[in-house]
Amino acid sequence: MIEHLLAALSPLNLVFALLGVAAGTIIGAIPGLTATMAVAVLVPITFGLPPQSALILLGAIYTGAIYGGAYAAILLNTPGTPSAIGTTFDGYPMARRGDGDLAVSVACLSSVIGGLVGALALLLLAPPLARAALAFGPTEYFWLAIFGLSLIAALSTGDFIKGMIGACLGILMAMIGLSETSGEVRFTFGSQTLLGGIEVVSALIGLYCIPVLIDLVARPDRHLEHPPETRGFRLPEALRILWVERINALRSSAIGTLVGALPGAGGSIAGLVAYSEARRVNRRPPPYGEGNPGGIVATESANNATVGGGFIPTLVLGIPGTPPDAVILGALLVQGVRTGPALFSGASDIVYTFIFGLFLATVLMLPVGLLIGRFAYGAIVRAPKSALVPVVAFMTVIGTFAIRNSMSDVLLMILLGVIGWLCKLRGFAVSPIVLGLILGRIAEKGFVQSWTIGSAIGDLPGQFFGRPLSLAIIAMTALGFIYPFWPRISAWLRRRPAAPRAAQEAPSRARVLLDLGAIGIMAAVAITALVQSAGLGRDAAVFPRTIAIAMLVFCALAALRTLVARIVTDEPSSGSWPRRIALPLVMLIAAMLVPQIGFLASGLLMGLALMVVAEYRPHRPSGWLILAVSVAVAILAFTLAFRDLLAVPLPAGRLF
């Protein structure tokens, strides 16, 4: 063991671990750049390296990228990677109230803990955990996805019915395109763009980030509370939080390791499950979803634990636990390293050196992560709105493009952003839609496979409800769904009137009509899905049809409530309409100009236009010039980094 530890600590490996973590953190911080892409880009560099060093470099990048996703989640309400969705729930509220620096430090410490627990499990428990992961069949993945969806009860910000409608909408969106389990093309309305389905990361960027940008330009006030003075890393405070949340951190790390070891799940589910559990047992104010640091601890420790966890099936079974693992597996094969049980038992220098390298990278993440986090926080807090908006908007465009090298994805991202913003306005929270979009595919696949196997063996109920692991997940799901309603249920059980709701004034006629209109549109989506399903085969139609019917039922319930009880939940947005409309419009026009004048040219045009849209203070010409130059330099820097460092084929058009 010791010799492997020493091998991992060679100067070359130390440098690689440090560089890898730093590069990974920066890449992960940019929405759209995922750990998968970061690792894929760097694989060729590793061909010339000894296998151990190559693996350490790749593992360090991966670790850093998963952590880096937390910055955008906390500071821009935009999960940089799907693993960081749960980080937005409490991280962004903390940043809004001026605790963004604290949130970033808490995320860093939690990530280090999660990473260490995951790596420890990889070192000590890999073969048994890999066996355990195999017990998860299609049925268990189906129930696990449903368990993740149970978070909707908590995430729908006070309106459960609208949350469920949003989740159904998300699931139906996930059904778009060529289906894996049936081989049929669904809900594309003849569009080539939709054939491959809605890309999850670009949808995340659109649904989370565009509404933030729209609200940013609506009013002249600052993006985040400005801290009164520089408070450093607020490390003592963060350490105290971690000490209070130590059980949470360890439980979430364990969940992250286990879920990470499941080849069909991955970081997003791990974070959500850990968040859900932390929320259920939390007794400390403020409530989860309103800026409780416990939520960050749960998600960030869980998602970094999936790094070590995901390597378990990758190295033991040769089956990648997560998409970045798949890339690393490919790199290993090129290096001539064959994975499988022999790798652990036999001559396993490479594996153990690699695991110690992972420890090393995780520990290095503490100083590197804190430093970069401090810088990111400072940049976002200090930047004037008129610089922040265009640069972030450009980041969303270039990040979305880089995922599949597709301009159609960019247009779709902006449109989804507008849809998300409108949904939010009418009281349909974005998070349930996103959950539906991510978990819908996993749920459908598991459902159809279980259905097929259950029918074949002639025991459908047994397949879905007779497996012990499934039953355990079902029980946890029931708890997750019921928990948010527990205060009311317990009051009812004790035959006492529930705590009176805050007296609401009767909604105006206009608000009632708008609410009914929004519910009507949702119902129309469900009916469209039903009609379209009629032309599909059984395997392709069963899941979307079920969801569409459920969506209609929820729409009917919501309409009834609005009409009878006169309860309307919505989230009014105030501020300048011209600016709010201009933001997505400028982005759409710029995206459409790309094929003509090129990516950089339209990016610069967009940046300068958005600078004007976002600026409220008057400037002298020299002030405008300085602003314009800084925005242009930032956009140029991003473009060059993407094009030359990451080899993203940005369209050049007629100009540049």
Place this chain on the structure above:
Amino acid sequence: MKLMTLAAAAFGLIAGAAAAQDWPQGDVQYIIPFGPGGESDITARLQQPYFKELYGKELVISYQPGGGGAVGWSQLNTMPGDGSVIMGVNLPHIILQPARGNVGYQTDDITAVYMFHFTPDAIVVNADSPYQTLEDLVADAKANPGRVTFSGSGKGSANHLAQLLFDEMAGIQTTYVAFGGTGEAVTALLGNQVSAEWGYTTVGKAQGDQVRMLAVAMEERHPAFPDVPTFRELGYDLVSGAYRGVAVPKSAPEEVRKAVSDAIGAINANPEFRQRMLDGGFALIDIPYGEAMDAFMAERKTTYLNAAQRAGLIQ
């Protein structure tokens, strides 16, 4: 044999060097229309270092997944044809997908310039499975129609087609469960969620003694598995699998098509590369651009379309 390989390698190097004068001008984008970790990705990764060795330029692999490859292929012809972009191409995908529905491209829209390997279909079972031979499995399926379940990668895919054809040949009825890729299908097999897997010889190689292959759909036995019989030996005329190669956009001029074809051929001729491919359970083929490719595609098209029709996959 060895001499011939060497000669082929030498020839490939010369051909590659001649083409290198004008191609590649810079790094070449190699788009894999699938996610990472699959056979297409792994073989591309294996090619990557040899490309650099030949030309001193990078072969930059990127992923454009979606629609079982259809998203990438439907966009291939919108990409620059100057040789800066090449794309992985798979059979039977590009033949069966357009035949089954509108996927945004037709088979003839794809300009394949080199097919470099294939993965033969194989029936794989868990090491602790009661099926010792193919006959055990067939007997069980005859006694219990529909109860024998197979995992496999995708619907309307090479695995699915093989299952349908074999059911017909053996006069049995089994249940095919589609998974999202070979990795997921193998996971289900290892976890005993299904009775067997319709996979490739690569699965047998990657999983070692955790699994057992009952038969391979090749003309002759795979050199890496001398003990595993072919379907033909056992009386079933099944030779099938998935072929992989490289395509260029339609706008690519003749010289570029030729140069790319030569490059892939030169890599295929490298003995070290060949060994690595065989070690991975792949089987190498050499179908270069020109008449050979036209004849190969025409033959494959007839074979797959006939088989798919017989199996009821297409009308």
